[in-house]
Amino acid sequence: MYACDKKTIIRAGWLIDGAGGPVRRHGCFRIQEGRIAELDASWPAAGSGMDFTDCTILPGLVDAHVHLSMSGTTDPETRQWQLDADYAGMAPVISGHIRDLLAHGVVAVRDGGDHHGHVHRYRLDHGDACPLAVRTAGRAWHRKGRYGRLIGRFPAEGQSLGEAVSAGTDAIDHLKIVNSGLNSLTGFGKETAPQFGAEELAAAVRAASARGWPVMVHANGREPVRMAVEAGCRSIEHGFFMGEDNLKRMADRGTFWVPTAGTMTAYAATLPGGGAESDGARRNAEAQLEQLARARELGVRVALGTDAGSMGVFHGAGVIEEMRLLMSAGYSITEAIRCAATNGAELLNLPEAGPLKAGRSATFAAVDGPPSDLPESLGRVRCVCINGRFLADIGRTSKPLPP
Numbered sequence: 001m002y003a004c005d006k007k008t009i010i011r012a013g014w015l016i017d018g019a020g021g022p023v024r025r026h027g028c029f030r031i032q033e034g035r036i037a038e039l040d041a042s043w044p045a046a047g048s049g050m051d052f053t054d055c056t057i058l059p060g061l062v063d064a065h066v067h068l069s070m071s072g073t074t075d076p077e078t079r080q081w082q083l084d085a086d087y088a089g090m091a092p093v094i095s096g097h098i099r100d101l102l103a104h105g106v107v108a109v110r111d112g113g114d115h116h117g118h119v120h121r122y123r124l125d126h127g128d129a130c131p132l133a134v135r136t137a138g139r140a141w142h143r144k145g146r147y148g149r150l151i152g153r154f155p156a157e158g159q160s161l162g163e164a165v166s167a168g169t170d171a172i173d174h175l176k177i178v179n180s181g182l183n184s185l186t187g188f189g190k191e192t193a194p195q196f197g198a199e200e201l202a203a204a205v206r207a208a209s210a211r212g213w214p215v216m217v218h219a220n221g222r223e224p225v226r227m228a229v230e231a232g233c234r235s236i237e238h239g240f241f242m243g244e245d246n247l248k249r250m251a252d253r254g255t256f257w258v259p260t261a262g263t264m265t266a267y268a269a270t271l272p273g274g275g276a277e278s279d280g281a282r283r284n285a286e287a288q289l290e291q292l293a294r295a296r297e298l299g300v301r302v303a304l305g306t307d308a309g310s311m312g313v314f315h316g317a318g319v320i321e322e323m324r325l326l327m328s329a330g331y332s333i334t335e336a337i338r339c340a341a342t343n344g345a346e347l348l349n350l351p352e353a354g355p356l357k358a359g360r361s362a363t364f365a366a367v368d369g370p371p372s373d374l375p376e377s378l379g380r381v382r383c384v385c386i387n388g389r390f391l392a393d394i395g396r397t398s399k400p401l402p403p
């Protein structure tokens with residue numbers, strides 16, 4: 001990584017602040033000691049400052065739902081190998097996913113769990129040396145015999161979920177609970193029963209809170225989502241077919257929603273065309289976009305999350321599709337970036353990401369071309385800067401940029 005000079009002026013062709021402000025043409029800001037000292041700085045004399053006049057600068061993005069231990073590959077043998085692999089086998093794969101994320105302007109991720117806890121171990125091993133901020137759940141919790149084995153484990157015989165949470169020894173960043181099944185591809189809107197009782201779920205959230213862990217809950221359908229929101233979870237993951245009442249409930253309580261709509265468009269693209277499952281996935285995606293449009297009207301705090309590692313959802317590239325889907329649901333590009341940057345940073349409680357504002361960390365990406373090229377131009381990231389330091393080894397930033 002290369003540090004900026006102590007003081008550096010950045011000249012952007014276009015600037016999106018990630019706070020929902022309008023696109024600034026010829027945006028200019030000054031970095032000092034890793035922070036944005038001044039956002040609307042005056043345009044310097046020609047030749048000074050760092051020149052991104054053919055780029056759009058946006059805040060570093062947050063993918064609020066990934067599985068770093070899985071690739072988006074659709075090859076069944078590779079997927080099975082990744083599920084069974086030991087830590088030594090998976091560590092380089094995880095490093096590759098991190099490079100892919102950074103190359104798409106993602107500076108932080110929240111991991112939703114893996115069966116062996118490899119991602120958590122990776123985070124402990126790499127610590128501050130990892131340029132990407134990785135927040136880990138370790139292994140998720142599900143009920144024995146229900147969906148969730150691929151990403152977690154279940155409480156011991158005779159142990160409640162809350163007791164299991166209290167007894168956990170891993171220094172994780174957040175807790176992940178699975179409270180429903182998967183989205184059905186053949187029974188449109190078919191709801192599965194909640195995995196845990198309301199009291200058990202609430203006790204688990206309290207136990208997590210006592211340890212300083214916010215709780216992310218995998219939940220599809222009205223009842224599993226309602227219970228999770230009322231139990232006080234921080235975020236609902238997926239939330240397919242949760243219904244209007246839950247959206248209102250979440251808006252009232254400030255619960256985050258991570259809709260992962262791209263999982264369904266990926267299934268629709270991957271499964272045999274014209275088949276019932278491919279068609280079901282497409283309809284599920286459409287239903288999710290209708291919920292997203294309503295969430296936007298109601299002011300639900302939507303954070304962008306891809307579920308990268310799910311079949312056909314690739315780390316980094318998945319952000320482009322998820323942003324495209326937000327825009328299909330009626331979000332403008334500046335609103336979609338706010339979901340990914342500001343809402344994501346709030347959800348992860350991450351001061352080093354978030355909107356571009358005076359006093360905040362200088363964490364941003366420069367992408368080729370005007371904002372009208374977004375979100376596709378996230379595949380053409382010119383450089384990424386985290387806390388005022390430019391990453392040296394992503395995309396085209398193989399050399400330090402000229403001052």
Ligand SMILES: [Zn+2]
Pocket residue numbers: 065066067112307
């Ligand atoms: Zn997931």
